[in-house]
Amino acid sequence: MKKILILLVLFIGLVNATFAQDTKVETVNGPKMSLAADVVDYGTIERGADPLRTVDFTNTGTEPLVIKNARGSCGCTVPTWPKEPVMPGETATIEIRYDTKRVGNISKTVKVTTNEKDDNVHVIRVKGKILRAKKVENLPTKESNMLAPKGK
Numbered sequence: 001m002k003k004i005l006i007l008l009v010l011f012i013g014l015v016n017a018t019f020a021q022d023t024k025v026e027t028v029n030g031p032k033m034s035l036a037a038d039v040v041d042y043g044t045i046e047r048g049a050d051p052l053r054t055v056d057f058t059n060t061g062t063e064p065l066v067i068k069n070a071r072g073s074c075g076c077t078v079p080t081w082p083k084e085p086v087m088p089g090e091t092a093t094i095e096i097r098y099d100t101k102r103v104g105n106i107s108k109t110v111k112v113t114t115n116e117k118d119d120n121v122h123v124i125r126v127k128g129k130i131l132r133a134k135k136v137e138n139l140p141t142k143e144s145n146m147l148a149p150k151g152k
Helices: 002-022 142-147
Strands: 033-035 039-046 052-059 067-072 077-080 091-098 104-114 121-131
Touching: 033 121, 039 052, 067 077, 067 091, 077 104, 091 104, 091 121
Parallel strands: 039 121
Antiparallel strands: 033 052, 052 091, 067 104, 077 091, 104 121
16 A cells, blocks of 8 residues: 555656646846837827937846947937946836927837847837917017007
8 A cells, every 4th residue: 555655656746747847938048128118109299399208128138138229210210228238127218209390290110229139129119190389369479569559
């Protein structure tokens, strides 16, 4: 009876060890950029509104992440990124400035190049719409001030 019990315990231990080896999760070595969002949405804003938006990212890899370059699809979209390495587990921010003096739809991209081994280019879409500033009625103009009678 003891032999059967010992064999049963050994068999269960062997089965557990076998399945544990099959379900091991391998850690990928190297840096890995994980963007909080890959779309920056300005929404609908008025001409001249705040041009700055940000995108957070985390280095989910095992080695320091370096952003080698970030480039907007035109001169109206200017990214700024951390120049120092982002250590594993740390979060940092990319700033994106769009020229909000341009009226109309926004449909641009920012390409971020990193030191990752695979998939080292990340694309952030920039979208939104810029409206003309609302006209304010009944404001005096330079011409109307010139025509007005001078008071005492």
